[in-house]
Amino acid sequence: MSTTVSTEKPGTSSSAAGRAGDSVFSGLSLAAGILILVVLAAVAMFLFLQAVPTFTAAPGDVTGGKGFFAYIWPLVVGTLIAALIALLIATPVGILVALYISHYAPARVAKPVGYVIDLLAAIPSVIYGAWGATVLAPALVPLYTWLTGYLGFIPFFGGPASQTGKTMLTAGVVLAIMILPIITSMSREIFTQTPKLHEEAALALGATRWEMIRMSVLPFARPGIISSIMLALGRALGETMAVALVLSTGPLIPSLIKSGNQTIAAEIALNFPEAYGLRMSELIAAGLVLFLITLVVNMIARAIIARYKEFSGAN
Amino acid sequence: MSKRIDVEHLNVYYGDFLAVQDVSMNIEPRSVTAFIGPSGCGKSTFLRTLNRMHEVIPGAYAEGKVLLDGDDLYGKGVDPVTVRSMVGMVFQRPNPFPTMSIRDNVLAGVKLNNKRISSSEADELVESSLRGANLWNEVKDRLNKPGSGLSGGQQQRLCIARAIAVKPEVILMDEPCSALDPISTLAIEDLINEIKTDYTVVIVTHNMQQASRVSDKTAFFNIEGTGKPGRLIEYAPTSEIFNTPQKKETEDYVSGRFG
Known part of the structure; x- marks a missing residue:
């Protein structure tokens, strides 16, 4: 009603222009x-x-x-393993760094960090x-040798360890270092x-400071932490270049410290330039699988966040 | 339970700024003491020094003595965490933990510092605390629902239940009714009258009728102007403050001729 009135009144052209702006903006x-x-x-x-x-x-x-199927499943498993390792390292470190910056560090330290x-x-x-291929990989070789020497009975650390460290x-x-800033800055x-x-x-x-963090900060931040982890997981799953350069690829093996394994994204990047015909179609099918994995990951994340809605503090 | 508070020459600073100047007062156990005064006069700041909650604000510190039955809260080696478990606090806006159920909210303080209690003890404590806060009958059927689903007045009584569950000596209330409707306010005022048999209660309020209804003694704080420190002007039995104040400033304020 009020809109029809204002069009009839003289001298309300500014509100008419505002309405035109409204419809332009909503369009x-x-x-x-x-899009x-x-x-x-x-x-x-x-x-x-x-x-x-395919x-x-x-x-x-x-x-x-x-x-x-026989072609893609080792790649899927490899992709998930790489992303899982990255998350296992980056999540606790990222959350601790974020807590340090937000609640422990004095302001003049927190900002630069x-x-x-x-x-x-x-x-x-x-x-x-x-950097990973030329600096980190050789530096980790002694650790891998040690791991396989003492923990070699665990399949993950089965020897002999790679002597290039490209594992x-x-x-x-x-990947963990790459996704760390996502988790830290969002958290x-x-x-x-x-x-x-x-x-x-x-x-x-x-409450002590830690108890205060456990009682108020972490419960409040839980949905945000989960979203940051999922975002990081998406990055880790799709990351191509770093894996392609660092990993010395091969068939799927349980050992994480031998050459071998491959991820979908790196497989596509390494083979795409020379692919044609059916091979090209295979790689695109692999891309489709990766797309579906990230879609599922995102839906799981949303489901987790929705489950805690009643207790989220938003009401 | 319930201890006396003696404050001696307390100054409170925010960085270089002197917010509250030279306050001394004695608060009797099992009584309600109201702090009144205009906004910015330092009454909330002073209240917070009684359980060292002002230290949460960066740069805030206090000089002087606050004695709880003779023990200095600001003595060397006194942990503010211990102080706060003896001196509970209820805030201006109800603040139950939103992610916790009603039951967990009541038990939140008790479970701190790794204290463990059996589930039957916990049940008893939840019931007695909620009864103590006049909330038991309203929530006994939904103890596992989130505390944030309650009305504002119920949430505030839940916060009071949470505060008395840790069996403090003193309960501080910082304008506990300012976000509540008149009926909820009345419920809280009735509650204050009941809990003063067990606790020393100190309440900051902007509502002078409230001060006259609930308190035994009233302290009037005032400020000379912006940038000046707040001071304690007059501290006397409530009827005296409202009927026969000794200071002109107090009379002007309580009679509404302020400023």
């Missing part, structure tokens, strides 16, 4: 929203259509000669790869947003 934001869906659908379509020849090809024609962590995110992955564990460590952001009220509630009950 733009709608278009942006649709995202179109791009997503187009990518999925492309992956699927290009991958179809699924219909005779098993003998696929790389390895035993069909697509925060900047340095953010700087880690700005380093291109090819540089991480080069799955090295790749995982490099830090959410830690500092913890309501003062909740922190004071804990302190006033006689």
Whole structure:
């Protein structure tokens, strides 16, 4: 009602212009929203259509000669192992660094540390790869020799250890360093947003600083921590260059300190330039599988966050 | 339970800024003491020095003595964590832990410092604390639901239950009713009258009727102007403050002729 009135009144042209602006802006934001869906659908379509020849090809024609499934599952397992190693290292370290910056460090220390962590995110992955292959890998060789000497009975540390250090564990460590800033900066952001009220509630009950963090900061930040881990996992799953440079690839083996294993992203990058025909289709099918994995990871993350909604403090 | 508080020549600073100047007062056990005064006069700051909660603010520190039955809260080697488990606090806005159930909220303080209690003891403590806060009948059927689902007044009583569950000597309340409707306010005021039989209660309030309804003694704080420290102007039995104040400033404030 009020809108029709204002159009009839003279001298309200500014509000009429405001309405035109409104419709322009809502149109733009709608278009942006649709664009995202179109791009997503187009990518999925492309992956699927290009991958179809692989699924219909005779098993003998696929790389390895035993069909697509036999070809892809070692890569899937390799991808998951690399990402898992990275998460196992980066999650505790990232959360501790974030807590240090947000709740322990004096302001003049916290700021620089925060900047340095953010700087880690700005380093291109090819540089991480080069550093991992030339510096980190040789440096880890003594550790691997030690691991296989004392813990060799565990399949993960089965020997003989690689003498170049270009192993799955090295790749995982490099990935961990790469995803550390994602976890740290997102967690830090959410830690500092913890309501003062909740922190004071804990302190006033006689909580120590650690107990206060456990009672108010971590529960408040849990959905944020989970999202940061999932975001980091997405990066680790899809990371190509660092793994391609660091890992000396080979068939799937349980040992993490021998040459061997491969991830989907690195497999695609290393073979794509020379691929044509069915081989190209195989690699795109591998990409489709990677796409599905990250999709599932994201849906699991959303499910976890939704489960705690009632207790989230948002109400 | 319930100890007396003696404050001797207390100055509170925020960095270089002197926020509260030279306050001395004696607070009797099992009584309600109200702090009144205009905004920014330092009454909340002073309240926080009674359990060292002002130290949460960077740069804040206090000089002088606060004695709890003769023990100096600011003595060497006194841990603020211990102080706060003896002197509980209820805040302006209700702040139950949103991720915890009602039951866990009540037990939050008890479970601190790695103390363990059996589940039957815990059940008893939850019931007695919630009864003590006049909340038991309203929540006994939903103890495992989140505390944030309660109304504002219920949340504030949950916070009081949480504070009395750790069996403190003193309970500080920083404008506990300012975010509540009149009916919830009345419930909290009734509660204050009940818990003063067991605890020393100190309450900051902007509501002078509230001060006259709930308190035995009233302290009036004032400030000369912005940038000046807050001071204790008059401290006397509540009826005296409101009916026969000794100082002109107090009279102006309580009669509404302030400023």
